[in-house]
Amino acid sequence: MELVNFTSFKGGAGKTTALMAVCSCLLERGKKVAIFEADDNRPISKWRDNAIEKGTWHDNCSVLIADTLSNFEAAYEEASKSGYHIALADSQGGGSNLNDMILINSDFIVLPTALTTLDADEVIETYQHVIKTLAREGLEIDLAILKTRVPTSKLTQSQMRTSTLLDELPVFSQPLHLRDAFADMKFKGLLHQTILKMKQNPNDALHASHFQKAIDEADIITADILSALENATNGN
Numbered sequence: 001m002e003l004v005n006f007t008s009f010k011g012g013a014g015k016t017t018a019l020m021a022v023c024s025c026l027l028e029r030g031k032k033v034a035i036f037e038a039d040d041n042r043p044i045s046k047w048r049d050n051a052i053e054k055g056t057w058h059d060n061c062s063v064l065i066a067d068t069l070s071n072f073e074a075a076y077e078e079a080s081k082s083g084y085h086i087a088l089a090d091s092q093g094g095g096s097n098l099n100d101m102i103l104i105n106s107d108f109i110v111l112p113t114a115l116t117t118l119d120a121d122e123v124i125e126t127y128q129h130v131i132k133t134l135a136r137e138g139l140e141i142d143l144a145i146l147k148t149r150v151p152t153s154k155l156t157q158s159q160m161r162t163s164t165l166l167d168e169l170p171v172f173s174q175p176l177h178l179r180d181a182f183a184d185m186k187f188k189g190l191l192h193q194t195i196l197k198m199k200q201n202p203n204d205a206l207h208a209s210h211f212q213k214a215i216d217e218a219d220i221i222t223a224d225i226l227s228a229l230e231n232a233t234n235g236n
């Protein structure tokens with residue numbers, strides 16, 4: 001089992017949303033996915049409950065509570081022995097011993113950020129913290145910044161400057177744009193199960209085509225994560 005960690009110092013950076021989108025794509029690709037709920041607010045458990053109610057959940061996905069060091073260890077052990085291919089950790093914003101523990105047990109780290117100056121400052125600070133923590137532990141773990149909530153319209157000068165600044169660091173070439181499909185996931189459930197339902201209703205055809213764009217973006221990021229994990233396994 002491999003652990004992909006979604007983390008940031010800043011609250012509201014887009015961690016949970018990015019995780020949900022990648023989770024949908026991993027399940028669609030036939031992976032068995034465990035989600036480590038490391039945020040006391042339990043957004044992932046709420047998401048799962050909403051999805052189950054709407055019939056948009058997937059049997060190959062389980063949520064394991066990992067909100068303390070010992071719960072994280074138990075979740076990791078449970079996911080490893082139960083045949084999950086991948087675990088996704090939804091960390092709470094800020095620095096903590098728990099977040100550092102998740103960091104050093106990760107196989108890939110995703111650092112989501114919006115393109116405001118404040119968000120960029122915080123993601124750079126998080127990036128530096130991650131690098132320092134990994135160096136202290138003598139670890140080399142692949143990581144990438146994920147630009148998210150990127151407007152679909154033309155970027156402002158300031159957003160463009162932030163985007164260019166972030167390009168100096170390891171960054172996913174594909175951003176997640178600001179889309180209703182992403183914002184609505186927490187109520188509607190998994191992306192692929194939701195679009196299947198939409199396609200059954202002819203009135204939803206236009207909505208489904210917007211939705212597909214969100215899925216395509218998330219799938220490119222998922223493919224990048226999977227290939228980074230594969231490269232790490234092969235020792236490249």
Ligand SMILES: Nc1ncnc2c1ncn2[C@@H]1O[C@H](COP(=O)(O)OP(=O)(O)OP(=O)(O)O)[C@@H](O)[C@H]1O
Pocket residue numbers: 008010011012013014015016017018039091092093148149150176177178179180182183184
């Ligand atoms: N790409 C996106 N398109 C539209 N809305 C988004 C996108 N990414 C995030 N959001 C919205 O922004 C808000 C914050 O996102 P999210 O909850 O994923 O951040 P977070 O980093 O997990 O926050 P927290 O630190 O509180 O856990 C949410 O309301 C979410 O729906």
Ligand SMILES: [Mg+2]
Pocket residue numbers: 015016017039043090091
């Ligand atoms: Mg969150």
